[in-house]
Amino acid sequence: MDIQLASVLLTGLLTIASATIGQAQSVPPTRQVLIEQALTKSYALANNQAEQRKVQLEKQALTNQYLPEVTVNPTYTHLDRDISITVPRLPYQPLPKEIYSGPYEFSQQLQPQNILKATVQANMLLFSGTKIPTLNKALTFKQQAVGAMADKERMAIIRDVSLAYDQLALVARSEQVLDDADKRLAEQVRFINKAVKEGLATPYDRSKVDLAVQDLQARRVDLNGKRQLALARLTQLTGTPADQLAGIRPELTRLVADTLLTSVENRPELKSLALAQEATRYRQKATVAGYLPQVYAFGKNELYRKDLSAIEPYWYVGVGVRWTLFDKFASRTERRTAQQDLIIAENTMAQTRDLLTLNWQKSRSELATANQLANVAQQKVALARKALDIAAKQYEQGLIRITERLEAETDFQKAELENAQAIASQRAAQLAQLEATGTLTVADIQ
Numbered sequence: 369m370d371i372q373l374a375s376v377l378l379t380g381l382l383t384i385a386s387a388t389i390g391q392a393q394s395v396p397p398t399r400q401v402l403i404e405q406a407l408t409k410s411y412a413l414a415n416n417q418a419e420q421r422k423v424q425l426e427k428q429a430l431t432n433q434y435l436p437e438v439t440v441n442p443t444y445t446h447l448d449r450d451i452s453i454t455v456p457r458l459p460y461q462p463l464p465k466e467i468y469s470g471p472y473e474f475s476q477q478l479q480p481q482n483i484l485k486a487t488v489q490a491n492m493l494l495f496s497g498t499k500i501p502t503l504n505k506a507l508t509f510k511q512q513a514v515g516a517m518a519d520k521e522r523m524a525i526i527r528d529v530s531l532a533y534d535q536l537a538l539v540a541r542s543e544q545v546l547d548d549a550d551k552r553l554a555e556q557v558r559f560i561n562k563a564v565k566e567g568l569a570t571p572y573d574r575s576k577v578d579l580a581v582q583d584l585q586a587r588r589v590d591l592n593g594k595r596q597l598a599l600a601r602l603t604q605l606t607g608t609p610a611d612q613l614a615g616i617r618p619e620l621t622r623l624v625a626d627t628l629l630t631s632v633e634n635r636p637e638l639k640s641l642a643l644a645q646e647a648t649r650y651r652q653k654a655t656v657a658g659y660l661p662q663v664y665a666f667g668k669n670e671l672y673r674k675d676l677s678a679i680e681p682y683w684y685v686g687v688g689v690r691w692t693l694f695d696k697f698a699s700r701t702e703r704r705t706a707q708q709d710l711i712i713a714e715n716t717m718a719q720t721r722d723l724l725t726l727n728w729q730k731s732r733s734e735l736a737t738a739n740q741l742a743n744v745a746q747q748k749v750a751l752a753r754k755a756l757d758i759a760a761k762q763y764e765q766g767l768i769r770i771t772e773r774l775e776a777e778t779d780f781q782k783a784e785l786e787n788a789q790a791i792a793s794q795r796a797a798q799l800a801q802l803e804a805t806g807t808l809t810v811a812d813i814q
Contacts, residue, residue, distance in 0.1 A: 396615040397608065403529045403810050405606040412521040416514060423511040430504050436492035440671075443485045451479035451677070479677040486672040492665045494687070499657030506650035513643035519636035523808040527799050529605055530813050534795050535598040537620040539591050541788040546584055546591070549781050553581055556777075560770065573770040580774050620788055622742060623795040625802055625812045632724040634806035641717045648713050652706035658699025661691035728804040731797065738790070738797035745783070745790035752776075752783035 397405070407413065453476050560574050599610040632638065667685035670676060759776035762768045802808035 396613060396617075399530065399533050399618070399813055400810055402533065402602060402606050402608070403526055403813070405608060406525045406529045407522060409605070409607045410521060410525055413518060413525075416518045416521060419514045420511055423507055423514060427504055427507045427511070430500050430507065433493055433496065433500055436490045436665075438488065438490045441485075441487050441489065442672075443483075445483040445485070447479070447481045447483065450477055450481045452477040476678065478679065480675060483675045484672060485670070485675060487668055487670050489668045490666065493662065494665055495661075495663035497657035497660030497662050499654050502650050502654040502657065506647045506654065509643045509647035509650065513640045513647060516636050516640035516643060519639075519806070523636075523803050523806070525605070526808055526810060526813065527803055529602065530799055531796060532598050532601040532605065533616070533618060534620070534792050535601075536595065536616050537618040538788055538792040539595045539598065540617045541620040541791075542591050542785055543588070545781060545784040545788065546587055549777065550581075550584055552777065553577065553584065556773070557581070576770055576774055580777065620791050621814070622791055623798040623814060625798055632721065632728050632805060635724050635804075636806060637720050637724065638717070641713065641720060645710065645713045645717065648706065648710045652703060652710060655699055655703035655706055658692070658695060658702065661689050664688055664690065724804070728801075731800040731804040735794075735797040735801045738794040742787075742790040742794045745787040748783045749780075749787045752780040756780040 556577055560577050564571060564574055596610075599613050602608065602613055603610050665685070665687050667683070669683040670680070673682060676682070756776045756779070759768060759773050763770065763773040799808065799813075802812055
């Protein structure tokens with residue numbers, strides 16, 4: 369009996385646990401979760417990170433210029449004869465015979481006929497004429513400029529995910545409008561069918577109601593297509609399968625965010641261009657190194673010493689100075705080219721600021737318009753609702769025909785759908801405004 373009771377309890381616990389896990393898995397992801405997934409999946413951000421790594425590799429390559437360059441050179445040489453030196457006999461006796469009587473003829477081999485050598489050589493740059501540290505600073509600014517553009521990609525991803533998410537909210541709100549209309553029309557169908565049987569309405573009146581029902585069905589088909597498109601867009605952005613997103617039914621409310629900035633100086637494009645200008649300035653400074661000397665160290669060591677000549681050293685080290693006095697105007701050309709690049713960067717900066725300012729003014733105007741239209745749409749809903757209530761009462765009292773009653777129903781549906789669209793447009797305009805000032809973040813999206 370105890371075993372059976374324990375089995376029943378275990379089965380119940382497993383069932384509850386399975387149901388809990390199933391409910392947890394069925395909870396649709398939130399807007400913030402989808403944005404984070406899209407940021408993780410973004411190919412543009414991945415490419416930006418790769419560009420930053422490329423610049424880092426360029427910086428490492430510059431630093432590596434100070435490392436010694438070591439080469440091993442094994443060689444084999446065959447001469448037509450040995451290299452030797454011979455001192456002929458002197459024509460006189462330089463020393464008394466009692467002390468030294470000769471021989472005064474001297475012969476010494478300097479190099480054998482077959483020569484096998486193996487050497488290791490090293491060269492190391494000590495001073496680059498300030499070129500390497502200056503170019504390193506230029507690459508630092510370039511890396512920061514590339515990193516600044518990542519913020520632009522992040523804002524674009526936040527905007528795209530939010531717009532697709534808001535589209536699902538618009539569809540859900542529109543479906544709710546159609547559901548409410550469907551309930552009212554269902555009641556109207558029952559009323560008109562009863563009226564036709566009692567001779568108080570004509571089949572023509574019933575056909576008008578049936579046509580309104582079919583119109584609702586057509587609207588549902590259109591909304592389903594919009595939903596599938598929004599789900600496909602979210603799947604493309606986040607990588608989440610559409611079946612896991614199908615349960616998303618967000619509320620559609622106005623987006624209110626603080627837009628304290630009244631300029632575009634926070635835009636990533638301007639930050640990136642400003643950093644790129646600094647990089648160009650340092651590249652220009654690096655061209656001065658062409659007029660300065662370079663200092664380097666060098667050394668050599670013989671690994672195979674058997675075939676060395678009598679006068680060859682086993683190893684040597686030294687320090688040298690390399691100073692190019694005339695480089696065929698290469699440094700001057702590089703400096704003038706860098707100057708033109710700086711002028712181009714300044715012009716691009718000014719042009720970009722003008723375009724971004726125009727875009728910010730446009731977004732601000734569109735946001736003001738969207739807010740006004742949303743207010744008007746909300747008022748139209750209230751008026752259409754009041755007109756619908758009046759029409760329903762008048763129709764029940766036989767004061768108006770069914771066509772007028774259906775017109776009031778259609779006007780109310782249209783007003784509610786326009787109101788939903790106005791809210792979605794207001795949210796899109798607010799997103800555009802935040803993006804135009806460079807302040808769009810995940811925290812701003814509700």
